[in-house]
Amino acid sequence: MSYHETTSTDPLTGMIQLIGGRWKLMIMRELTAGPRRFGDLRRSLGDISQKVLTDALRTMEEDGLIHRVVYPEVTLHVEYSLTALGYEMTALLRTMTSCYANYITTVENIERSPRQAEAAAFYKTSSAAVTVDLPDYKTRIQTAKALMAEADYIIAGTGSGINVASNINLFDKKTAKRLFPAYYEQGFNCIDDMINAFSQISPENELAYWDFWSEYLWEFRYRHPASQAHLDLFHILKDKSHFVVSSNADGQLEKTGLDLKHIYLPLGSYSYLQCAFPCEEKVYDAQPYIEKILADTDSGIGIRPESIPRCPSCGDYLVPNHYRCRNVSLASADRLAHRKDFLNFLNHSLGKRVVFLEIGSGFRLQNIIRRPFEDFTRKNERACLIRINSKFPQITDERLLEHALSFGENEAEVLHDLAYEGPLNPTDNAHP
């Protein structure tokens, strides 16, 4: 071990000597999940020459970051693994990747979104005109129902608006007080603030972290039955060829009975936990873990350290499979499979009669549903967009005007009227 050579009086310089350069961090990442053979490492790292890899491994071994073990088998093989010192440094990888994820999200939002203030100003000036031009509510409901009845495919997208309309608002005091009174008492004004406070797990906050998340997941994923708005959406979709993409992770869609195979959740799902690192693209059913923690807290003893969910593969924390939990990245195997199915479905729908049913999806995260749905509608002559959004119902792209219908009414009420007879009572049933 040559740590004396690499130790510098300036800790940052020392660290850069230890793990700087193009490959050392990558090698550490490869070794996090367990020992690896030389050839295997080289293949995973891709564009690295034998000499460069040999040199990097040798220096890391000398610095005490990795072990090298030679197995004198028939064909001699060499395995590398992290030492305890080396493993400790993988904390850096987590922090770096998590910082990078935040950076990318921020940059993307700045680049792609029209400035929110600008968008809001536009809606203020145009809303009067749009209200005048729109057919009355009953006519729009009838038109929307006819469009959906004739459609070959319905592709629905749900954002936070569908939950707000069902009285689940992450941004108001009332919901925070009603659902999480203890945290509200501690000074958290809304659920979104709580999520921010518990977005990252560490040895210092692991008990508080799981105290919050176990309660949160239980409340949102398990305790609440499917909301009426989601049941109505199910009713609209069930007999049509459909797909749903949602930025909500709360399991409401699957609770209605919609087939998971037709649901794409790009931001993750509260139904699962994943390795915080993650060492593998794998997710675990959240329920047994949550039940174990809740049993601890209910019994009054508080969360036992052994109830803290741990990755069966690498021993790191398991955390909710959701983008707001700032783990390194979302485990993506399942997500990518559904994404592929979703894109296939979209491809099949080209040239067919498609209704894009967009519900409560605003400008926060607009690249998940709102923007793509507009793009998809423009790409298909026979497609139309039905936008239900009590905050931002307007269609701003002129090219879409003839292919779009919009509702600025309450999302839950519109869905109910679309699913059933709605406001059309017998006396009200005169021709428009």
Ligand SMILES: [Zn+2]
């Ligand atoms: Zn792991």
